[in-house]
Amino acid sequence: MNRAWELAAGISRRHFLAWSAAVGAAGLAGCKSTEAAKLQTPRSQIGEDPADPETVPTVGSKTSVGNTEALTVSGVGLVYNLPGTGSSPAAGSWRTMLEDSLKKLKRDQTLNLRELLDGPGRTTSLVIVSAQIPPGAREGDPIDVQVTLPDDSKTTSLRGGELFATELITFDTTGNIRAQVRGPAARGGNQLVAGSVWARAQGPLVAGNIVLDGADGKEAKPDTDAEGRALYRAGFIAGGAKVAHTRPYYLLLNSGDQNPRVGAAIAERINTTFHTTSDPRFKVADAKDRELILLSVPAAYRHNHYRFLLVARQVPYNPVGANSVYRQKLEEELMDPATALTAAVKLEALGGDCRRSLKIGLESASPWVRFAAAEALAYLGQTDGAAELARLAEDHPALRAQSLKALASLDDAAGTDKLVEMLTSGDAELRHGAFIALRLADERHPALGGALMNRSYYLHRVGGRGASAVHLTAAGRSEILVFGDNVKLRGPMPPVPLGSEFTVSVPAGDEGAKVTRVVRLKDRDPEVKEARCGADLSAVLGALANLGGGYSEAVELVRRSARAEALSAPVVMDAVPREMSIQQLAGFAKVDTTLAKANVEVAKVGTVQPAVDANGFEVPVDQGPLVAPAGAALPKQALNRNPGRLFGPSRASDAPILDPAVVPAGGR
Structure with a gap:
């Protein structure tokens, strides 16, 4: 018998769930014993009046979120x-x-x-x-x-x-499994x-x-x-x-609410709130038993899992009427910049019938209110706030990352058209962020101009009237972005070595470039291959790929030609939007009505999308703005476009320690 299944013998059903999470033997891999400590035991609120704005029971009041770690x-x-x-x-x-x-x-x-x-x-x-x-x-x-x-x-x-x-595959030790189940079921040494x-x-x-x-x-x-x-x-x-397998999030019911009726009711409320007409068979929530509800992320939130979990926890346990005190209170709070972000999340959790309330927020004089309303409308599939999201992304760096994510979630030209317009922006961060959002919204969009080079990386030639530039990223998807129609190598450029086999040179004048590959063979004369092409950077990269050059040689060419001042456009590194959490934004919204301070502080306290569980799943509480100490230096973080992370790095602890000369995918 398989050793893993031998360990399972005699384990209770609840303990087996914890064990299977530890070794990845089931779809719930990732559950940690610390989840048990997080469970609370509040009095069941099933019978309370949902119209009372102070006591409305929600999904979050009856559950905790699990399976949120890589x-x-x-x-x-x-x-x-x-x-x-x-x-x-x-x-x-x-x-x-x-x-x-x-x-x-x-x-x-x-x-x-x-x-x-x-x-x-x-x-x-x-x-x-x-x-x-x-x-x-x-x-x-x-x-x-x-x-x-x-x-x-x-x-x-x-x-x-x-x-x-x-x-x-996943690996674990019998010692860890024994600790998970808290019993003698996992016997033997630490294997x-x-x-x-x-x-x-x-x-x-x-x-x-x-x-x-x-x-x-x-x-x-x-x-x-x-x-x-x-x-x-x-x-x-x-x-x-x-x-190979879907990894759903899950909700664990609090001990005071663990019964099949409550689990089924929560699943029904979530499925009703996030109902989609594109696939009627798709279930967002699936109650597996009296303790566990599996959660699958709806398509609208595919690039922002955190937003989905935040909103799902605010879904009222009982349906809220159109004229309820709760809804009226949220409509009032939406128009107040100090409470708009939280109110918008709670209105979004009521589903599509709150769209009229949110649209009123688009007319507010406050950018905080307009942003909160437009973002919630986008995740509800409404394009009314698309133009406002684009303006906010251009004008306010503090709201840029979230606005671009919301535009990427729209399955409509109203969103992609705005992203295409931003590709010509003079702001490198906005332009690169819009490119990422557009690629995630529609990978085949013609404005992306992408081509796979030698099965190694993607070269994107993004034309237009914007300033020319070459964008590189430290990790994540292997790609080079060439913005502008006239990015060239200028001669004279002596042979630039790339790796151990390639060189690229450009003579004086407009005679084009020469790419050479020298393959040294054992006991034989070296094999020499040459290709000549125009001095256009895209053409040179194409010739390099045709001779067998990969991503590392392509990036080396860009960096070395720029250092030699032989490249006609600047090279921009990791120009992606930084973002603050909803808790940080809510703190600024109370005191910074014009976002003047938030737009500056985002470069200090913002991140390039933290892990999904970095800030918890509670809506903001009353607190002051979060500001980094004066002069504090924050490390640059690398991209990692995993599912649900539009602008996202892995945490430093996620990445193995590699040679200094190698940039790991997902961290530095």
């Missing part, structure tokens, strides 16, 4: 196509796991493992593959993949390699237990100095071997794995 998955994989920099894996547990994995994946084919792993050409290497499954991820969602070498590996570089299909397969990773690696510079502003150098060759012992594959 799930770590990993596996042992094989990188192939290395240019003689690989190594034969040593005998041991890593090699055994790799051989078992290869046999499983190629069960229908004859596989010579010794020839594959121990070939004289040193073209393969054993690697450790890891990834983070974000909360709320759906089957098929892409996630970033980290690839590292074991400490004892003799491989000198992963550059140029490609990851063979690798299953990523490693494998859980479920959560993703499969594969694809070409990006290994090399992508965007990081040293502390002195000069290009960071990787470690080198005795012959001066770069050592790239880690890399990443942006979007290199697909999620």
Whole structure:
């Protein structure tokens, strides 16, 4: 019998739920024992009058949110196509796991493992593959993949390699499982237990100095071997794995409300509030038993899971009438800047029949009120506030990230048209943020001008009358954005080395560029390939890709040509909107009616979208504005566009420690 199932024998139903969450054996992976400590036991409020604005029971008053942390998955994989920099894996547990994995994946084919792993050409290497499954991820969602070498590996570089299909699974120890179930059910020593397969990773690696510079502003150098060759012992594959199972959020009923009737009533209220006509069979909430309700994120909130959970917790347990005191009180609070943000969330939680109340807020003189109303209307599928959201994104950096997210949620040209207009903005942050929002709203929109280059990265040529610029990001999706119609390499530019095989040069005048690749072969003369093209940056990147160049070489070309002042447009790094939490915004709204201070402070206290559970799921309480100490320096955070995170980094603790020369996907 499978060791994991042996451990399950004799565990009670509730304990089995906690155990399965620990090892990822069920769709509820990620549940932590700390959730039990968060459960409260309030008196059941089923019979209270929902018309009383002070005592209306809500979903949040009867439940707590679970499964809100990322799930770590990993596996042992094989990188192939290395240019003689690989190594034969040593005998041991890593090699055994790799051989078992290869046999499983190629069960229908004859596989010579010794020839594959121990070939004289040193073209393969054993690697450790890891990834983070974000909360709320759906089957098929892409996630970033980290690839590292074991400490004892003799491989000198992963550059140029490609990851063979690798299953990523959850692991835990029997000791952790025993702690989860708080009993003697998990017997034996502290052994490693494998859980479920959560993703499969594969694809070409990006290994090399992508965007990081040293502390002195000069290009960071990787470690080198005795012959001066770069050592790239880690890399990443942006979007290199697909999620195999949906990870729903869930609601745990408080102990005083744990019965099937309450669970079914809460699920019905949520499904009624977030009803969608696009797929009548789709259930947002599914009551599994007396304690547990599974939550699936509706399409309107696919880029803002936090907003969905915040609103879902404010859904009244009992239906609220059109003329109820509760609704009237919220309509009054919406028009007050100090309470508008909270009132808008609660009105949004009443569903589509509150749209008229929200539309009145669009006429307010206060930008806080207009923003609160327009944002809520967007998530209700209403385009009335689209123009206002676009104006707020342009005028107020403090509201920019949230406004762009709301525009991206609109399944309508009213939203995408406004995003397209912002692509020509002179504000680099607004322009890049609008690009990200437009790509998430409609990945095939013609204004994006995207093309996949050598299966390694996306090149987006965004024309228009805006100022020319080249935008790069430190992590996340591998892409280069070229804004403007006339971004060129200027000569004379002497040969610029890219990686270990490529050079690009531009002679004086307008004679175009030359891309050269020199492949050094063992016991043979080097193989030289050349391509000539125009000096347009997009054309040079295309020629580089045609010769086999990847993302690392492309970014290296952009950075080095800019340093040599051979690029006709500036290079912009990580120009994405920072945002403050709803709690921070509510604090400023009480004292900063024009957003003058909030627009400045967002650069100090804002983040590039925190984790979904970073600020809790309560609506704002009465508090002062949150301001960073004078002169406080905040670290730049990298993009990680996981499902539900439009402008989002992973927390620093999520990312493994890699070589300084490698930018990990999802963190620095």
